[in-house]
Amino acid sequence: xxxxIGILGYGNLGRGIECAIKQNDDVELAGVxxxxxxxxxxxxxxxxxxxxxxxxxxMKDEIDVMILCGxxxxxxxxxxxEYVKYFNVIxxxxxxxxxxxxxxxxxxxxxxxxxxxxxxxxxxxxxxxxNRLYANAILSDGKDYTxxxxxxxxxxxxxxxxxxxxxxxxxxxVPVDSALKAVRNGENPELTTRQKHTRxxxxxxxxxxxxxxxxxxxxxxPNYFSDYDTTVNFISEEELKANHSGIPHxxxxxxxxxxxxxxxxSHIIEYSLKLDSNPEFTSSVLIAYARAAxxxxxxxxxxxKTVFDVAPAYLSKLSGEELRKNLL
Amino acid sequence: xxxxIGILGYGNLGRGIECAIKQNDDVELAGVxxxxxxxxxxxxxxxxxxxxxxxxxxMKDEIDVMILCGxxxxxxxxxxxEYVKYFNVIxxxxxxxxxxxxxxxxxxxxxxxxxxxxxxxxxxxxxxxxNRLYANAILSDGKDYTxxxxxxxxxxxxxxxxxxxxxxxxxxxVPVDSALKAVRNGENPELTTRQKHTRxxxxxxxxxxxxxxxxxxxxxxPNYFSDYDTTVNFISEEELKANHSGIPHxxxxxxxxxxxxxxxxSHIIEYSLKLDSNPEFTSSVLIAYARAAxxxxxxxxxxxKTVFDVAPAYLSKLSGEELRKNLL
Numbered sequence: 162x163x164x165x166i167g168i169l170g171y172g173n174l175g176r177g178i179e180c181a182i183k184q185n186d187d188v189e190l191a192g193v194x195x196x197x198x199x200x201x202x203x204x205x206x207x208x209x210x211x212x213x214x215x216x217x218x219x220m221k222d223e224i225d226v227m228i229l230c231g232x233x234x235x236x237x238x239x240x241x242x243e244y245v246k247y248f249n250v251i252x253x254x255x256x257x258x259x260x261x262x263x264x265x266x267x268x269x270x271x272x273x274x275x276x277x278x279x280x281x282x283x284x285x286x287x288x289x290x291x292n293r294l295y296a297n298a299i300l301s302d303g304k305d306y307t308x309x310x311x312x313x314x315x316x317x318x319x320x321x322x323x324x325x326x327x328x329x330x331x332x333x334x335v336p337v338d339s340a341l342k343a344v345r346n347g348e349n350p351e352l353t354t355r356q357k358h359t360r361x362x363x364x365x366x367x368x369x370x371x372x373x374x375x376x377x378x379x380x381x382x383p384n385y386f387s388d389y390d391t392t393v394n395f396i397s398e399e400e401l402k403a404n405h406s407g408i409p410h411x412x413x414x415x416x417x418x419x420x421x422x423x424x425x426x427s428h429i430i431e432y433s434l435k436l437d438s439n440p441e442f443t444s445s446v447l448i449a450y451a452r453a454a455x456x457x458x459x460x461x462x463x464x465x466k467t468v469f470d471v472a473p474a475y476l477s478k479l480s481g482e483e484l485r486k487n488l489l
Numbered sequence: 490x491x492x493x494i495g496i497l498g499y500g501n502l503g504r505g506i507e508c509a510i511k512q513n514d515d516v517e518l519a520g521v522x523x524x525x526x527x528x529x530x531x532x533x534x535x536x537x538x539x540x541x542x543x544x545x546x547x548m549k550d551e552i553d554v555m556i557l558c559g560x561x562x563x564x565x566x567x568x569x570x571e572y573v574k575y576f577n578v579i580x581x582x583x584x585x586x587x588x589x590x591x592x593x594x595x596x597x598x599x600x601x602x603x604x605x606x607x608x609x610x611x612x613x614x615x616x617x618x619x620n621r622l623y624a625n626a627i628l629s630d631g632k633d634y635t636x637x638x639x640x641x642x643x644x645x646x647x648x649x650x651x652x653x654x655x656x657x658x659x660x661x662x663v664p665v666d667s668a669l670k671a672v673r674n675g676e677n678p679e680l681t682t683r684q685k686h687t688r689x690x691x692x693x694x695x696x697x698x699x700x701x702x703x704x705x706x707x708x709x710x711p712n713y714f715s716d717y718d719t720t721v722n723f724i725s726e727e728e729l730k731a732n733h734s735g736i737p738h739x740x741x742x743x744x745x746x747x748x749x750x751x752x753x754x755s756h757i758i759e760y761s762l763k764l765d766s767n768p769e770f771t772s773s774v775l776i777a778y779a780r781a782a783x784x785x786x787x788x789x790x791x792x793x794k795t796v797f798d799v800a801p802a803y804l805s806k807l808s809g810e811e812l813r814k815n816l817l
Contacts, residue, residue, distance in 0.1 A: 437754035
C-alpha cells in the first residue's frame with residue numbers, strides 16, 4: 162500500500178513534489194490543495210483532483226502525510242501548526258532565526274492531536290544542517306564553513322526587480338574560489354562576508370532607463386548587496402529567458418578539525434550539492450521525510466521533529482536487512 | 490556526570506579513542522583492557538588503570554560504554570557478542586560481506602541482556618554508508634560512486650611486506666582524477682576497477698634483493714594489485730620513515746541523480762573526507778556513537794544498531810534546543 166501524499170500549495174515546490182512522487186513507487190499523490198479556484202489549477206498527474214484548501218480537514222482520513230509548500234514568511238507559521246491538527250505534515254520552513262518558536266507551535270499542536278510534524282526539511286535547513294551536526298559531533302575541536310552557490314537567490318532577484326527602471330532580473334550567489342581553496346587546505350581562514358561570496362546580477366532594463374543609476378542602486382543596496390563585490394550585467398529580455406530561466410543552486414558545508422593527544426592531526430569533512438533545480442531537489446528531500454513521518458506516526462510517535470530527530474533508516478524504502486546488506 | 494568509557498584493545502585505534510576522550514568533556518576514560526600483561530601497557534591518561542580483559546566483566550557497573558578496538562577478521566566476531574552481555578558496546582566491524590551475520594549475533598546477545606551494541610561504526614562502514622543512504626533516499630533515480638584515498642591501505646602494505654626480499658613497505662590507494670572529474674560532471678561513467686583507483690607502493694628492499702622480481706611480484710599479485718595500474722618505488726628505510734610514517738586516508742561518496750517530470754534535471758551530492766590520521770578520525774566517530782549508545786540505553790532501548798538506526802541528535806552533546814538554534 163503506497164503512502165498517500167497531499168500537496169498544499171501548487172507553485173514551484175508543489176510541482177517538484179508531484180515529480181518526486183512519480184519517481185517513488187511507495188508513495189502516491191492523493192490530492193492537491195490550493196487557495197486559488199481549484200478549477201483554474203491544472204496538475205500533471207492524471208486522475209488526481211485539485212481541491213480548495215478549505216476542504217483539506219475533511220480529507221483527514223484519506224491522506225497519510227500532507228506536504229506544506231507555502232512560504233516561510235507568512236504561510237508556514239500559520240499553516241504548519243494548523244494542518245498538523247489533521248495530518249502528519251512536512252514543511253520547509255527556512256527562517257533560521259524563527260525556528261525555535263515555529264518548533265514550539267508545531268510541537269504543541271502535533272502532540273495534542275497525535276500527529277508527526279517534521280519542519281525545516283530541504284537542503285539548508287535540512288541536509289546542510291545534518292552535515293553540520295555530524296561533522297561537529299565527530300570533530301569537536303574544529304571550525305565550520307558554509308558556502309552557497311553558484312545559485313539563484315530569489316530574494317536578491319526580487320530586490321533588483323523592485324528598482325525603478327528594471328524590467329526583470331536574476332541574481333546568482335557565487336562562492337569565492339580562493340576562499341573555498343583556503344578552507345579545503347585546512348588554513349582555517351577568518352572570512353568576511355565579502356571574502357566568501359560574490360553576487361552576479363543579470364538585469365533587463367526598461368527602454369531609456371538610466372543604467373548607471375540602476376547599477377549604483379544595486380551595488381549600494383544595504384543588506385542585499387553593499388557588503389559584497391557585485392557585478393551587474395545588462396542583457397536583453399531574450400537573453401535572460403534563454404540563459405537564465407533555470408533555478409540552479411548548491412553549496413558546500415566544510416568542517417576542519419584537529420585530533421590527537423596534542424591536536425597534531427588535521428581532518429577535513431566536506432559535503433556539497435550541485436543542483437540543476439533547487440525546488441525539485443528540495444522536493445525529493447521532502448518526500449524522503451514524508452516517508453519517515455508516516456513510519457514514525459505508525460509507530461505511535463507524535464510531536465514536532467527536525468532532520469536531527471529522524472533516524473536515517475526511516476528515509477529509505479529499503480528494509481533494515483537490505484540497507485545493511487547493500488549500503489552499509 | 491561524564492559518560493564512563495572503557496577501551497578494549499590498545500593499538501592505533503585504542504590510542505585514538507584515548508585522544509578523542511581527552512577532547513570531549515562529557516566522556517571520561519574509566520579503564521583500558523588488554524590481552525597483554527597489563528603491567529607492560531603504558532597509556533597516556535594519568536590516573537587511569539590498565540586491566541586484563543579477563544577482569545572486564547567484573548567492571549560491568551563501572552563502565553557505561555565499552556569500545557571494542559579489535560580487528561574484524563577474528564577479534565570482533567567473538568568479542569562484540571560476548572561483551573554486549575555486560576556492556577553497551579561500539580565496534581568498527583568492517584567486513585562488509587559478514588555484517589548481516591555479525592548483526593544477528595550481536596542483536597541476540599544485546600537483547601537478551603538489555604544492552605545496546607552499535608556495530609560497523611567509523612567512516613566506511615560508517616559516515617560513507619550514511620551518505621550513501623541519505624543520497625539514495627533523496628535521489629531515487631541515480632547512480633552511486635565511492636572512491637577511496639589518497640590513503641594507506643594496511644592490507645596492501647602487509648601483502649607487499651610478505652614478499653621475499655622486502656624489508657618494509659607502504660601502499661597508497663589513489664583515486665583516478667579523470668574518473669572523479671567525469672563523475673562530478675554528471676557523465677555517469679561505467680568505471681572498471683582499473684579506471685577508479687591506482688596503487689602507489691613505496692618499498693624498502695633487503696640488501697642484494699632482486700628489485701625487478703619484487704616489482705613483478707607486486708604488480709601481478711592477484712586480488713591485491715593485478716587489476717590496478719600499480720607503481721613501485723624503491724626507497725631507503727630512512728626515506729620510508731621520514732615521508733611515509735603517517736596513516737592518512739579519505740575518499741569520496743558521490744551520487745548523481747535525476748529529477749523532474751521527465752528526468753530533465755540533474756543533481757550531484759558529494760561527501761568527502763581528507764584525513765591525516767585514519768585511526769584518530771575513526772576514533773572520533775566511535776566516541777560520538779558511544780554517546781548515542783549511552784543515551785539510547787538510558788531510554789530503555791536495547792539490541793544491535795548501526796549508524797542507520799541512530800537519530801543524528803543522539804551524537805551531539807548539545808540539547809535539542811541548542812541544536813535547532815545553532816546548527817539547523
